[in-house]
Amino acid sequence: MKPTRSVGHGQRGKAAGMRSRLSRWLVAAPPSLFLALFFLAPSLIMAGASFRFPGELGGLAPLTASAAHGSDHGLTLEAYAFVFGDWVYLWICLKSFAIAAVTTLACLALAYPLAMLIAASPRKRRDLLVLLVILPFASNFLVRVYAWMIVLGPMDLLYTQTAVLIAMVYVHLPFMILPLYINLEKHDPALLDAAQDLGANAWRRFWHVTFPLSLPGVFAGSALVFIPVLGMFAVPELLGGTRDILIGNLIKEQFLDNRDWPLGAALSLVLTAMVLALAWGTLRLARARTRGLA
Amino acid sequence: MTLKLPLLWLLAAVVYAFLYVPLAVVVLFSFNDSALNAGWVGFTTRWYELLLADADMLSAAANSLLVATVASIAATILGTMAGLAIHRYRPRLLPALVLTPVAMPEILLGVSLLLFFRQVLDLTLGLASIVIAHITFSIGFVAIVVRARLQGMDEAIFEAARDLGATPWRSFRHVTLPLILPAIVAGALMAFTLSIDDFVITFFTAGVGVTTLPLQIYSMIKVAVTPEVNAVSTLLMALTLTLIAVAARIAPESIRARG
Numbered sequence: 001m002k003p004t005r006s007v008g009h010g011q012r013g014k015a016a017g018m019r020s021r022l023s024r025w026l027v028a029a030p031p032s033l034f035l036a037l038f039f040l041a042p043s044l045i046m047a048g049a050s051f052r053f054p055g056e057l058g059g060l061a062p063l064t065a066s067a068a069h070g071s072d073h074g075l076t077l078e079a080y081a082f083v084f085g086d087w088v089y090l091w092i093c094l095k096s097f098a099i100a101a102v103t104t105l106a107c108l109a110l111a112y113p114l115a116m117l118i119a120a121s122p123r124k125r126r127d128l129l130v131l132l133v134i135l136p137f138a139s140n141f142l143v144r145v146y147a148w149m150i151v152l153g154p155m156d157l158l159y160t161q162t163a164v165l166i167a168m169v170y171v172h173l174p175f176m177i178l179p180l181y182i183n184l185e186k187h188d189p190a191l192l193d194a195a196q197d198l199g200a201n202a203w204r205r206f207w208h209v210t211f212p213l214s215l216p217g218v219f220a221g222s223a224l225v226f227i228p229v230l231g232m233f234a235v236p237e238l239l240g241g242t243r244d245i246l247i248g249n250l251i252k253e254q255f256l257d258n259r260d261w262p263l264g265a266a267l268s269l270v271l272t273a274m275v276l277a278l279a280w281g282t283l284r285l286a287r288a289r290t291r292g293l294a
Numbered sequence: 295m296t297l298k299l300p301l302l303w304l305l306a307a308v309v310y311a312f313l314y315v316p317l318a319v320v321v322l323f324s325f326n327d328s329a330l331n332a333g334w335v336g337f338t339t340r341w342y343e344l345l346l347a348d349a350d351m352l353s354a355a356a357n358s359l360l361v362a363t364v365a366s367i368a369a370t371i372l373g374t375m376a377g378l379a380i381h382r383y384r385p386r387l388l389p390a391l392v393l394t395p396v397a398m399p400e401i402l403l404g405v406s407l408l409l410f411f412r413q414v415l416d417l418t419l420g421l422a423s424i425v426i427a428h429i430t431f432s433i434g435f436v437a438i439v440v441r442a443r444l445q446g447m448d449e450a451i452f453e454a455a456r457d458l459g460a461t462p463w464r465s466f467r468h469v470t471l472p473l474i475l476p477a478i479v480a481g482a483l484m485a486f487t488l489s490i491d492d493f494v495i496t497f498f499t500a501g502v503g504v505t506t507l508p509l510q511i512y513s514m515i516k517v518a519v520t521p522e523v524n525a526v527s528t529l530l531m532a533l534t535l536t537l538i539a540v541a542a543r544i545a546p547e548s549i550r551a552r553g
Contacts, residue, residue, distance in 0.1 A: 028388060032385070147316035
């Protein structure tokens with residue numbers, strides 16, 4: 001390290017470069033490989049499975065013809081023909097979308113005033129109010145659904161669409177409150193003062209200052225509510241009637257009860273497409289809004 | 295802000311009541327001396343006694359603890375690596391691999407893993423498949439917390455370690471690790487809670503023989519609503535509250551990271 005410093009520098013530099021490449025690989029490879037194997041590969045296989053025939057005893061039929069299975073093999077669009085050929089499937093997809101939209105709007109309506117109040121509170125009380133939002137959210141998902149079974153049971157609301165909606169809102173409400181609060185907290189109060197000085201009343205101040213500025217929070221919260229609701233199967237199963245099933249229930253049915261995996265895979269891909277379209281739309285809208293404001 | 299505060303407080307009180315009343319009812323009925331969840335009869339602890347004598351419930355709880363312990367340790371290691379790699383090396387694919395399982399509907403991960411385990415690996419579903427599934431969805435949460443911590447830090451510290459001749463391992467061990475430790479602990483606690491709470495993904499990857507606590511609760515409430523479920527729910531709430539309190543003590547950012 002001491003006298004040879006200037007001489008050894010280049011070599012050490014090279015060694016350090018190799019070491020840093022090695023450490024980069026050591027750090028990035030394990031999580032990448034794990035997720036490639038247990039997330040990416042299963043997702044791709046799922047996509048592939050939607051173009052297969054169902055096996056005779058459930059699962060998938062073989063890709064190549066064999067003597068033992070004289071029946072269907074190879075690739076097919078049968079599952080998709082089934083999904084898009086039957087109005088029941090389209091109806092349930094639309095209904096899932098509608099339930100997710102209503103849940104999101106209800107969450108927004110409940111969350112907005114609360115998030116505003118928390119953001120307007122003194123710092124110390126703010127932390128307590130946020131904690132009070134998180135605490136029930138920390139109890140088990142099934143416990144929160146079950147709680148509504150007890151509450152709604154005596155009210156004769158159990159196994160109805162209303163029960164499904166109430167529980168959906170309940171389970172996802174904190175996902176709306178927190179991003180909204182995080183956004184509202186950052187607003188500069190001087191903007192509202194300025195608006196007031198310019199003669200805007202409370203209503204105008206809200207719609208022309210606070211609300212437009214809070215749109216990133218609104219979009220973030222909406223995505224966090226909309227997407228999980230879209231894939232939910234447990235809430236309709238526990239609180240809804242037989243006619244209240246959503247796309248999540250269809251998928252679960254195909255994989256566990258009917259064992260028609262290609263159909264289940266095709267429905268999963270439809271759900272994936274719905275989620276991607278939604279995420280893309282939200283991002284575009286959010287970008288357009290922020291650009292408009294800048 | 296010049297808001298109409300009394301009106302806001304009223305609305306807020308309604309929302310808080312909406313959040314807490316159902317859970318309070320569950321806790322209350324867990325001490326109610328009646329097999330029906332309707333009307334208060336008298337105080338009892340017999341549902342808890344019944345619960346502690348329920349062999350199925352106890353083995354489900356043991357499974358949950360085992361799965362959560364193994365999965366959270368593995369997810370913490372892999373998630374920390376992912377967080378470090380994303381922050382330091384800006385890889386192109388890894389962020390999507392890490393974040394998509396967190397953002398997509400759980401059922402999609404559940405059924406794709408079911409398909410993968412059964413069709414491709416021909417694995418009998420059980421504890422191993424549950425653990426793998428839980429690691430897969432927890433990595434992202436740990437990575438997000440660790441990365442957030444790294445982003446808040448001064449890069450000069452790491453450069454200084456490098457300039458002083460520290461090997462990557464030494465600079466990790468003596469500089470990076472101590473600095474991000476609170477985030478790692480927070481991530482581990484989060485992974486543990488997520489694992490012990492998970493229902494949807496476990497439902498698809500558990501197979502027939504093995505149950506966890508949420509699966510056991512699900513099969514109970516599917517059949518009938520019994521006060522024993524109130525008791526186990528209350529205990530689970532107490533457990534989560536304890537974990538949150540511990541998390542708040544050790545790593546205050548874990549509470550904030552949940553948002």
